[in-house]
Amino acid sequence: MDPAITSSSNPVVKRFRKLHRARGRRETGFTLLEGPTLFALAADAGVIPEAVLMGESDEATQVLCAERGWEPVLVLADVLGRAAESIHPQSPVVMIAIPPPSPMRTRDTLILRDVSDPGNVGTMIRSAAAFGWDVCISGASVDPWSPKVIRAGAGAHFALQISSSHDPISDARNLGLETVATIVSDGLDPARGEQPVALLIGSENSGLSPEDIGRADRTLTLPMSGETESLNAAVAASIAMYALGRL
Amino acid sequence: MDPAITSSSNPVVKRFRKLHRARGRRETGFTLLEGPTLFALAADAGVIPEAVLMGESDEATQVLCAERGWEPVLVLADVLGRAAESIHPQSPVVMIAIPPPSPMRTRDTLILRDVSDPGNVGTMIRSAAAFGWDVCISGASVDPWSPKVIRAGAGAHFALQISSSHDPISDARNLGLETVATIVSDGLDPARGEQPVALLIGSENSGLSPEDIGRADRTLTLPMSGETESLNAAVAASIAMYALGRL
Numbered sequence: 001m002d003p004a005i006t007s008s009s010n011p012v013v014k015r016f017r018k019l020h021r022a023r024g025r026r027e028t029g030f031t032l033l034e035g036p037t038l039f040a041l042a043a044d045a046g047v048i049p050e051a052v053l054m055g056e057s058d059e060a061t062q063v064l065c066a067e068r069g070w071e072p073v074l075v076l077a078d079v080l081g082r083a084a085e086s087i088h089p090q091s092p093v094v095m096i097a098i099p100p101p102s103p104m105r106t107r108d109t110l111i112l113r114d115v116s117d118p119g120n121v122g123t124m125i126r127s128a129a130a131f132g133w134d135v136c137i138s139g140a141s142v143d144p145w146s147p148k149v150i151r152a153g154a155g156a157h158f159a160l161q162i163s164s165s166h167d168p169i170s171d172a173r174n175l176g177l178e179t180v181a182t183i184v185s186d187g188l189d190p191a192r193g194e195q196p197v198a199l200l201i202g203s204e205n206s207g208l209s210p211e212d213i214g215r216a217d218r219t220l221t222l223p224m225s226g227e228t229e230s231l232n233a234a235v236a237a238s239i240a241m242y243a244l245g246r247l
Numbered sequence: 248m249d250p251a252i253t254s255s256s257n258p259v260v261k262r263f264r265k266l267h268r269a270r271g272r273r274e275t276g277f278t279l280l281e282g283p284t285l286f287a288l289a290a291d292a293g294v295i296p297e298a299v300l301m302g303e304s305d306e307a308t309q310v311l312c313a314e315r316g317w318e319p320v321l322v323l324a325d326v327l328g329r330a331a332e333s334i335h336p337q338s339p340v341v342m343i344a345i346p347p348p349s350p351m352r353t354r355d356t357l358i359l360r361d362v363s364d365p366g367n368v369g370t371m372i373r374s375a376a377a378f379g380w381d382v383c384i385s386g387a388s389v390d391p392w393s394p395k396v397i398r399a400g401a402g403a404h405f406a407l408q409i410s411s412s413h414d415p416i417s418d419a420r421n422l423g424l425e426t427v428a429t430i431v432s433d434g435l436d437p438a439r440g441e442q443p444v445a446l447l448i449g450s451e452n453s454g455l456s457p458e459d460i461g462r463a464d465r466t467l468t469l470p471m472s473g474e475t476e477s478l479n480a481a482v483a484a485s486i487a488m489y490a491l492g493r494l
Contacts, residue, residue, distance in 0.1 A: 119366065123479045132473035152479075159474045225492060226379035227406045232370045232399075235485040238478070242486045245472060 003056065005075040008082040012051065012073065016083035016095060022143045031098050031145045032083075035090035036060045041155030043068065047096055055080045055091035085147035098145045102161040104168070106175045107134055108196045108244070110237060111168045113212060114139040114203035120234040122152020124201070127238035129156035131245050133199075136163045136171075140203075169215050172198035179216040181208050182240055185229055187221030190243035197244055201237045220244075250303065252322040255329040259298065259320065263330035263342060269390045278345050278392045279330075282337035283307045288402030290315065294343055302327045302338035332394035345392045349408040351415070353422045354381055355443045355491070357484060358415045360459060361386040361450035367481040369399020371448070374485035376403035378492050380446075383410045383418075387450075416462050419445035426463040428455050429487055432476055434468030437490035444491055448484045 005012060018024035019032050030050055033042060036058070042049075043064060052072040054061040065072045072092060075083070084093045110128050112135065115121050121142050128135045137144050144162055165171045172179050177198040181187070184207055200216060202208030213219065222231070222239055231239070252259060265271035266279050277297055280289060283305070289296075290311060299319040301308045312319045319339060322330070331340045357375050359382065362368050368389050375382045384391050391409055412418045419426050424445040428434070431454055447463060449455030460466065469478070469486055478486070 123482060126475075126477065126479055127482055128473070129475045130471045130473045130478050132471075154477055154479075156475055156477070222489065223493070224377045224379075226375070226377045228373075228376045228403055230373065230401055230403070231377050231485070232373055232401075232481070234479070235370060235374055235482055238482045239486050239489045242469065243489070246470070 003074045003076050003079075005053070005073060005079050008079050010079070012053075013079060013083050016053065016093065019095065020085045020147065022146065025098065025143065025145060029098055030095050031150065032085055032147045033094050033096060033150050034084050034086055034092070034147065036092070038150065038155055039092055039094050040064060042094070042096065042158050045158030047158060050095040050097060053080055053083050053093045058091040061092045086151065101164045104136055104163045104165060104171050104175060105134060105161065106177065106196055108132070108241070109134040109136050109172065109177065109198050110241060111136045111138060111172070111198055111200045112141040113168075113200055113208060115141045115201060115233060117204055117233070118142050118146055118148035119152045120204065120232070122149040122154070123234035124237045125149070125153040125160065125162070126156040127234070127241060129159040131241045133241055134161045134163065136165055136168050138165050138168045168198065169200070169212065178218070181213045181216035181219045182236060183207060183213060183219050183221055185221055187219035189223060190220055190240060190247065191218070192244055192247050199237070199240055199244065201233060204233045250321045250323050250326075252300070252320060252326050255326050257326070259300075260326055260330050263300065263340065266342065267332045267394065269393065272345065272390065272392060276345055277342050278397065279332055279394045280341050280343060280397050281331050281333055281339070281394065283339070285397065285402055286339055286341050287311060289341070289343065289405050292405030294405060297342040297344060300327055300330050300340045305338040308339045333398065348411045349381075351383055351410045351412060351418050351422060352381060352408065353424065353443055355379070355488070356381040356383050356419065356424065356445050357488060358383045358385060358419065358445055358447045359388040360415075360447055360455060362388045362448060362480060364451055364480070365389050365393055365395035366399045367451065367479070369396040369401070370481035371484045372396070372400040372407065372409070373403040374481070374488060376406040378488045380488055381408045381410065383412055383415050385412050385415045415445070416447070416459065425465070428460045428463035428466045429483060430454060430460060430466050430468055432468055434466035436470060437467055437487060437494065438465070439491055439494050446484070446487055446491065448480060451480045
């Protein structure tokens with residue numbers, strides 16, 4: 001089988017490259033995922049690809065596509081590299097439709113306010129899926145469907161519900177969730193009432209706004225015993241979800 | 248004040264660039280840290296820089312160096328960019344001596360076996376410092392003093408003891424630590440005896456070796472309730488340290 005696309009200026013490659021940017025994803029409603037593991041997880045979750053570019057000698061993708069009746073397009077390695085968002089992409093590079101955001105539910109939900117690092121957002125989505133939480137994206141948080149975030153999510157995007165909200169504190173309150181503001185110091189130990197929790201996580205640099213903290217039903221600070229009091233944002237969110245899940 | 252270094256082929260820049268690679272750090276015993284926050288944290292911890300390169304209009308560095316009697320070298324922006332390891336470096340770029348590894352102690356210790364992602368290693372060091380643990384590097388784990396790891400550590404490198412060991416399980420046992428193998432599934436809930444814990448964390452892709460798991464005193468698997476059972480390695484290590492610290 002000869003490569004069907006040998007030039008990076010092919011229109012298909014341009015369609016893929018457009019999705020490297022938030023604007024291109026917003027305009028088209030598509031995003032990219034890369035590598036055999038993510039592709040297999042997405043397929044298992046019922047995701048149907050819009051287009052599959054694969055490098056030569058990628059048997060796993062050939063087999064998976066044959067099983068499902070999908071038609072991958074064989075491309076040269078440098079074409080794959082151009083189409084992919086990552087620097088050292090693995091075959092395949094797959095275009096998928098971004099699922100419409102689900103509404104927030106009466107259920108433990110991690111609310112991202114202004115979380116800007118794609119790795120952090122992906123890691124939080126991964127932890128939320130592991131602990132059975134939903135995720136809500138709000139404020140200036142990074143697009144949860146960017147290829148970088150999907151990569152850090154390691155397949156979790158297809159195992160939980162992701163909502164988005166302009167006023168997540170009001171939405172959570174209307175659903176009967178208890179809103180909990182995660183703060184770096186001087187907050188309360190992890191605790192919960194009868195209701196599900198809406199756990200608010202702020203930006204990596206400046207945390208939650210005073211307004212968000214003031215509006216929340218309670219605060220949460222993880223007890224720390226070391227000399228520093230600083231955790232990576234995704235680690236802090238993950239530990240808080242774990243701790244609240246054990247109460 | 249005119250820039251003292253205007254060319255990237257200056258020998259000083261070459262000395263800095265050598266430290267981008269593990270081999271250069273091993274041969275010289277130096278590494279790099281970048282940006283005002285890390286520089287301030289290191290200075291507060293008593294670290295004395297070997298050399299400081301700063302960009303124009305970096306007043307914070309000028310003030311800090313003046314207070315301490317250090318002499319920063321003013322360089323052009325693209326020289327700073329060449330000297331730095333990161334793609335979008337912040338001034339200053341600072342050369343420091345790598346502290347000699349401390350020996351393992353009778354104290355809660357996170358043992359990294361084959362942890363290969365610099366961001367994960369840095370994040371684990373950061374969490375260990377927050378929870379008052381030591382860190383031991385072993386196996387094929389990435390150099391904890393690489394600039395990438397230092398960046399993810401966010402200053403924690405200067406707030407804890409980092410040891411290294413070829414046989415950390417024996418070392419831990421000789422010190423009276425209880426060795427605990429973190430495994431992805433089918434391990435025991437977090438628990439501890441009377442002794443401090445040596446918590447073993449394996450590689451991102453394949454976890455701990457069967458040999459390490461077999462030699463450990465007990466296993467640990469974090470209870471998870473979601474549809475997936477997968478956590479980022481740094482998140483898993485951090486939650487385990489948190490959970491063991493609450494017992």
